[in-house]
Amino acid sequence: xxxxxxxHAERPELWDRxxxxxxxxxxxxxxxxxxxxxxxxxxxxxxxxxxFVLYDEEREEVAGAGRSLPRGWDGTEDDLGPGLDDSIxxxxxxxxxxRAPGALCALGIEVAExxxxxxxxxxxLGAMRTVARRAGLPTVLVPVRPTWKxxxxxxxxxxxxxxxxxxxxxxxxxxxxxxxxGGTVAGSSERSSRITGTVAEWEGWTGLAFPxxxxxxxxxxxxxxxxxxxxxxxxxxxxxxxITHPVTPDGAAPPR
Numbered sequence: 001x002x003x004x005x006x007x008h009a010e011r012p013e014l015w016d017r018x019x020x021x022x023x024x025x026x027x028x029x030x031x032x033x034x035x036x037x038x039x040x041x042x043x044x045x046x047x048x049x050x051x052f053v054l055y056d057e058e059r060e061e062v063a064g065a066g067r068s069l070p071r072g073w074d075g076t077e078d079d080l081g082p083g084l085d086d087s088i089x090x091x092x093x094x095x096x097x098x099r100a101p102g103a104l105c106a107l108g109i110e111v112a113e114x115x116x117x118x119x120x121x122x123x124x125l126g127a128m129r130t131v132a133r134r135a136g137l138p139t140v141l142v143p144v145r146p147t148w149k150x151x152x153x154x155x156x157x158x159x160x161x162x163x164x165x166x167x168x169x170x171x172x173x174x175x176x177x178x179x180x181x182g183g184t185v186a187g188s189s190e191r192s193s194r195i196t197g198t199v200a201e202w203e204g205w206t207g208l209a210f211p212x213x214x215x216x217x218x219x220x221x222x223x224x225x226x227x228x229x230x231x232x233x234x235x236x237x238x239x240x241x242x243i244t245h246p247v248t249p250d251g252a253a254p255p256r
Contacts, residue, residue: 002056002057002058003054003055003056003057003063003120003123004054004055004057005052005053005054005055005127005130005131006052006053006055007048007049007050007051007052007131008044008048008049008051008052009048009049011055012044012048014053014055014062015044015051015053017062018062018065021061021062021112022065022110022112024113025110025111025112025113026108026110027205027219027220027221028204028205029195029197029202029205029206029220029221029236030145030195030220030238032195032197032201032205033084033085033193033194033195033238034085034194034195034196035084035085035088035089035193035194036084036085036088036107036193039088039089039092042092043067043069043107046092046095047069047070047091049131049135050067050068050069050070050104050131050135051065051066051067051068052065052066052127052131053065053066054120054123054124054127056115061112062112063111063112063115063120064109064110064111064112064115064120064121064123064124065108065109065110065124066106066108066109066110066124066127066128066131067106067107067108067109068104068105068106068107068128068131068132068140069087069088069091069092069104069105069107070091070094070095070101070103070104070105070135070137071087071090071091071094071101071102071103071104071105071141072090072094072099072100072101072102072103073101073102073103073139073141074102075102075139077186077187077242080141080186080187080242081189082189082191082192083143083189083191083192083193083239083240083242084107084143084192084193084238084240085192085193085194087105087107087141087143088107091105101135101137102137102138102139103132103137103138103139103140103141104128104131104132104135104137104139104140104141104247105140105141105142105143106128106140106141106142106143109121109124109125109128109142111124121174121177122177122180122181125140125142125177125178125181125183125245126181128140128142128245129245129247129248132247133247133248133249137247138246138247139244139245139246139247140244140245140247141242141243141244141245142178142183142242142243142244142245143189143192143193143240143241143242144174144175144178144240144241144242144243145174145192145222145238145240146160146161146172146174146175146222146240146241147172147173147174147175148171148172148173149172149222149239150219150220150221150222153217153221153222153223153224154217154223154224156190157188157189157190157222157223157239157240157241158188160172161175161185161188161241170185172241175241175243178243178245179243181245182245182246183243183244183245184243184244184245185241185242185243186242186243186244187241187242188239188240188241188242189239189240189241189242190223190237190239191237191239192237192238192239192240193237193238193240194235194236194237194238195235195236195237195238196233196234196235196236197233197234198232198233198234199227199229199232199233199234200232201234202218202225202227202234206218206219206220206221206225207219210225210227210229210234212227212229213227213228213229213230214226214227215227221236222238222239223236223237223238223239224236
């Protein structure tokens with residue numbers, strides 16, 4: 001593969017392929033976040049240099065994608081905030097107020113289905129560090145959506161993030177990849193991203209019926225969905241785990 005990093009600012013037409021290229025990579029409900037829906041197009045209009053793809057020049061195809069925003073951060077755990085939604089809103093608020101960012105926050109890292117199991121998630125993390133280095137930002141913050149958390153939807157995210165294998169590495173594959181690439185688990189949040197919809201929308205997204213009020217475990221969900229039929233509302237908070245990545249002068253992962 002001859003992979004190169006291409007930003008939206010350089011080749012915006014590549015993003016026309018994204019819906020088809022990444023269909024099914026993340027659960028359908030994950031495409032309907034309340035805050036993400038509000039700011040989605042503005043990512044590309046106002047921060048095009050922070051949205052990038054891994055482009056396979058031999059096949060002339062998009063292999064992976066990374067979305068990110070510069071946001072304020074004072075280097076402390078308290079200032080990480082609750083997660084994805086807060087980081088997106090903070091980035092736009094900081095920019096409007098003229099405040100200098102302190103870190104690059106990853107919003108999403110995805111590998112196209114036909115390029116998976118080739119180690120490209122680590123390559124994308126490296127590309128994210130390179131984007132941060134070019135912007136003069138010393139840290140990449142990643143509000144991780146843990147890969148296996150849907151297997152344990154009732155376990156608090158802080159406990160889940162601390163689980164390890166016999167060799168001492170994180171149990172969760174995506175957290176393990178992040179740590180192996182030089183990241184450090186810096187915190188967790190039960191309320192990283194909010195997703196709401198009508199009962200019919202949630203039934204369509206999950207393939208389940210929700211005949212009465214209550215909390216439901218559903219396929220792909222990292223925590224339960226709350227259904228209120230009288231309000232025609234399904235509400236869900238997705239938890240996340242904060243990983244911090246220091247940015248070295250050459251953009252490479254620091255030695256472990």
